[in-house]
Amino acid sequence: MSDHPGRQSSSALHVLQVSAELFPWLKTGGLADVTGALPGALAPYGIELRPLVPGLPVFLKAVTDRCFVAKVETPWGDALEINRVQFESSRFGWAYVIVAPQLYERGGTPYEDDDKQAFGDNHRRFAALSWAAMSLGQGLDPAWSVSLVHAHDWHAGLTALYMKVYRSHVWPQVPCLLTIHNLAYQGLFDAKHLSELAIPQDCWHMDAVEFHGQISMLKAGIAYADAISTVSPRYAREILEPDQGQGLHGFLRLHADRLIGLLNGIDTNTWNPAKDPLIEKSYQATNLAAKEQNVLALQSILGLEPRTTGPRCAVISRLTEQKGLGLIVEAAETMIQSGAQLVVLGSGDETLKRQFDALHARFPGKVNFRSGFDEHLAHQIIAGCDVILVPSRFEPCGLTQMYGLRYGCLPFVHLVGGLADTIKPWHFGKDDALHPDDLSNGFGFERDSSESFLQCWHEMMMCWHDRPAWQKLQKRGMSLALGWDVAAANYAALYDRMISSAAHKH
């Protein structure tokens, strides 16, 4: 396989990955971690997975080498220039970027301006991503013909629709997989944009694009993709129920035969306490004592008291309703009374920021809140804490609990979605000689309530005071295989099934 953006590659299976985020260049959450890891994870299966991303400033800044592929004009008149590029410090070779300054070259996040307002032309910005994906899927780049398109989240939701509606009759049918990372974000836009986005009138009904009178890009993806995946098996089941279905459970049930839950892995090179350049002192399960140096370093960075009698607890999270952080605000006093410390790193909701600021002011030296997104500090926190709190109301997969496992920072989670699929809760009196096959690796509460949270907290404190039991959990978590191997094998098998089924239809 050639890593030069201008050269033809080998005969590997070619998968075009379509996403708005890609680690390490652009990340607002776990989506980037996943899209950044998949190319490397699938390479051993003979799958060449090439990302397609919008030409946002951070991506363009990271380009070290580029090669023009083609110009495309969207039906609504946006000129897109597709380039193959090499990104600085890429671990997977070249990628495609859409250069369209009028759509992408501006400040803010991929989705919002600096004042946290969604860009008024987001419908065009993301439809353009899908339009470019569809064009590449139909032979736009003669040097790299696509075998399958893998679209992520609502941002790429129209890809499958465009591929079906604007299918080229001279090009073999290329199947499209849609991965839903979070059903709560659906890409809803005013129905007046329908014809502007070249969505035919006959797609405008409740079994396709229409969602309560609006265009839903995610729903379009679900309706037209050849297969749909979510990022954990449990979440794939949960979204078929009203409670977690975000209004789409009925629609998803209609498509349940094409829906599969594949649990995410984590990048065990980036998240490896034995070789993490971002932390104070490397450590592993056999020298856990060295973790303490990371604890002291973190406390000193954040101005926390070095002496504690309880666990140092971490939150690294987007500050949104989804993450259930109100439970921590309510329990904070009890936690501090138990001798614990609390470190929160997060960006997002202003009310939650104010609440964590207030806790910081109320418990100086015991609580620290850092507002913002800081990859380096995230590593220092996971290495320097004993517990990672993930009390999410819903969680499609969740990655920080797995980072916690790897760093001997025990997860304390609400047992939903991917959290329930990755964390086996410890129970007092169970993890002993009588239960040698116990696989507990953290703590979990069943109900989304303060009572349930606190009950779990008190049980966790029993474990904390039983040092051998605590260390056993740490070591077990650190030895788990959390990498991408299993997920990559599952994706590879799914791609194969999709490609052979498309070939039969053709």
Ligand code: ADP
């Ligand atoms: P979600 O994608 O819903 O935000 P995940 O747990 O899947 O949740 O992924 C979150 C990712 O973003 C993790 O890699 C986590 O470390 C990172 N992250 C979240 N908030 C921050 C922050 N404020 N600073 C640094 N990293 C963060």
Ligand code: GLC
């Ligand atoms: C989403 C989900 C999160 C998941 C991540 C990566 O942002 O909220 O649970 O881990 O995507 O798939």
